[in-house]
Amino acid sequence: MIDLRNLIYIELYKLFSSTRTYVTFFIAIALMLIINLGMLMEGEKIFEFLLESISEYFIVDGEILNGYLVTYLAMNTLWVHIPVLIVIIAASIFAVEFEIGTIRLLLTQPISRGRLLQAKVLAMVVYNCVFMLLTVLAALIPAYLLFGTGDLVVFLDGVQFIQEETFLKRLVLSLIFATISMIAFSSLGMIFSLFFKNTLTSILLSMGVLILSTLLQKFVFGLFSAWQPFLFSYHFSKWQLFFMDVIPYHSILESAGFMLGMILILYLISYFKFKKMNITQ
Amino acid sequence: MQMLRVEELSLHYGGQRVLNNVSFSFEQGRITGLLGPNGAGKSSIFKVLAGLVRPDSGVVSKNGERLDDISDLRKSCSYMIDSPAFYPYLSGRQNLQLICKILGREKDLEKLMRLVGLDPFSKKRVKNYSTGMKQRLAIAQTMIHDVDLLLLDEPFNGLDPNGFQDLIALLRQLNEEGMTVVVSSHLLNELEQFADAFILLHDGSIALDISKQDLLKLKKKVSFVFDSTPPEDALKLISNFGSFEKGIQTAILNLEPHEIATTVERLVGLGAVPVNVETQNLLESKYLEITADLLD
Numbered sequence: 001m002i003d004l005r006n007l008i009y010i011e012l013y014k015l016f017s018s019t020r021t022y023v024t025f026f027i028a029i030a031l032m033l034i035i036n037l038g039m040l041m042e043g044e045k046i047f048e049f050l051l052e053s054i055s056e057y058f059i060v061d062g063e064i065l066n067g068y069l070v071t072y073l074a075m076n077t078l079w080v081h082i083p084v085l086i087v088i089i090a091a092s093i094f095a096v097e098f099e100i101g102t103i104r105l106l107l108t109q110p111i112s113r114g115r116l117l118q119a120k121v122l123a124m125v126v127y128n129c130v131f132m133l134l135t136v137l138a139a140l141i142p143a144y145l146l147f148g149t150g151d152l153v154v155f156l157d158g159v160q161f162i163q164e165e166t167f168l169k170r171l172v173l174s175l176i177f178a179t180i181s182m183i184a185f186s187s188l189g190m191i192f193s194l195f196f197k198n199t200l201t202s203i204l205l206s207m208g209v210l211i212l213s214t215l216l217q218k219f220v221f222g223l224f225s226a227w228q229p230f231l232f233s234y235h236f237s238k239w240q241l242f243f244m245d246v247i248p249y250h251s252i253l254e255s256a257g258f259m260l261g262m263i264l265i266l267y268l269i270s271y272f273k274f275k276k277m278n279i280t281q
Numbered sequence: 282m283q284m285l286r287v288e289e290l291s292l293h294y295g296g297q298r299v300l301n302n303v304s305f306s307f308e309q310g311r312i313t314g315l316l317g318p319n320g321a322g323k324s325s326i327f328k329v330l331a332g333l334v335r336p337d338s339g340v341v342s343k344n345g346e347r348l349d350d351i352s353d354l355r356k357s358c359s360y361m362i363d364s365p366a367f368y369p370y371l372s373g374r375q376n377l378q379l380i381c382k383i384l385g386r387e388k389d390l391e392k393l394m395r396l397v398g399l400d401p402f403s404k405k406r407v408k409n410y411s412t413g414m415k416q417r418l419a420i421a422q423t424m425i426h427d428v429d430l431l432l433l434d435e436p437f438n439g440l441d442p443n444g445f446q447d448l449i450a451l452l453r454q455l456n457e458e459g460m461t462v463v464v465s466s467h468l469l470n471e472l473e474q475f476a477d478a479f480i481l482l483h484d485g486s487i488a489l490d491i492s493k494q495d496l497l498k499l500k501k502k503v504s505f506v507f508d509s510t511p512p513e514d515a516l517k518l519i520s521n522f523g524s525f526e527k528g529i530q531t532a533i534l535n536l537e538p539h540e541i542a543t544t545v546e547r548l549v550g551l552g553a554v555p556v557n558v559e560t561q562n563l564l565e566s567k568y569l570e571i572t573a574d575l576l577d
Binding site: 003006007009010013014017018019100101102104105106107108109110111276278279280 | 294328331332333334335355356360362364365366367368369370371375379380382383384385422426
């Protein structure tokens, strides 16, 4: 049977030959640059306002508004903006093949469906990694150039003070965790893509899940609190925990495990669905 | 020798029976035409053999060896499914390069594109290709794989007359080199010219499975047009072999090929000189006869 490496190469070739891939990169980079520009123009005023509430308890010495803070703030686009862009690609990974009919071109070659699925999943993982890296660099580099470095002050379960020297390590760990989260979210997009064979439907369903999950996460009282551990957004929001004074690795690893489990389950469902699917059109 | 044997193949989609326990075979080294009206099940057969669709039942054997998984046939068979699709944002050549990469094969793509008449358009994106150009590209992609069996579903769709003749010439050439070819088409006249055997499908069943040699032995439908009603003796002769349509002054007779010339002579001898003699294509007349019977 056909070499998996050849199939991965082909999937990556198709992915990076497609205009929409570069559109998502462009939008993500533009978003980061806009955030940097916004902070450059209005950042001082925003922080003066925010710091008013703690000024009676703390004497602030040094520059709070620095490149590391802007990078951290830019990463908050992980809540909605980044998943929206990523799912555009994930939701089309199968759907487009059905929509334009090339699924028949692929499956009439002597390749197993399992191998093809593996290749698409791995290509999607590569895309996520490239996307996340580009996005973070697009946030960090201009932020560093415009605002320099400094200690990080974060409002997260109180006020967290992160030393400048530890920021980059925390950023890398946070990036790895966020990438795993986005791969999990992409897996959802991909499985919708396989079931519905329509890009728009798959994108809308994925966004629906994200919106619902984020909304339900706000309901932390009574019966709703029992749902929390099963919500995607509950787990993926833990990228922020790398910016706590003491990083709660146990909680983060639990959520990483949830994400990886989600990826595995969605992969297995996709595998069995695709294996049995009749390609009639 | 039977290259491919299919036994008791059944398939249904969404409650509708598409293939009804059909059995047939493709002889090695032959060009077989797969015929039938729309919805007969031709494309479904190709889809089953390509592994795109799982049949409800059926056994497929290649060169006498039973295949445990029908989709294993893809290792030794190339397919062209109807309405072929390619990646629109890639050129024709790039699409073929993808297939080469999948198969792990090196192929002279320029030569291949030239063979199917696409060399001037090899760098053009497929989204700018016409239907006929996509058909040609699909044919090219079937020739990347090193196989001994070619299954082509409606390969003549969208081809202009030149393209059509070129494809027939190409298929004949491949067949002469040892390739077994199976072609489905609605173009009965043309198929009759170059295929060696015919399988006619109707409503999910095999209505006719015949070699060209046997087809040629069958009676033809011959129409004799007269400018006036023939004499009585001629009408009696006509009634032995068929019927006379008075309104259009035409006799339609079922004659074996060797009887046509002698029948013309006899009619002329009896004072009925036909102004026109037309022979209906064998395959077409058989097709119409069978499908009309089955509709009845």
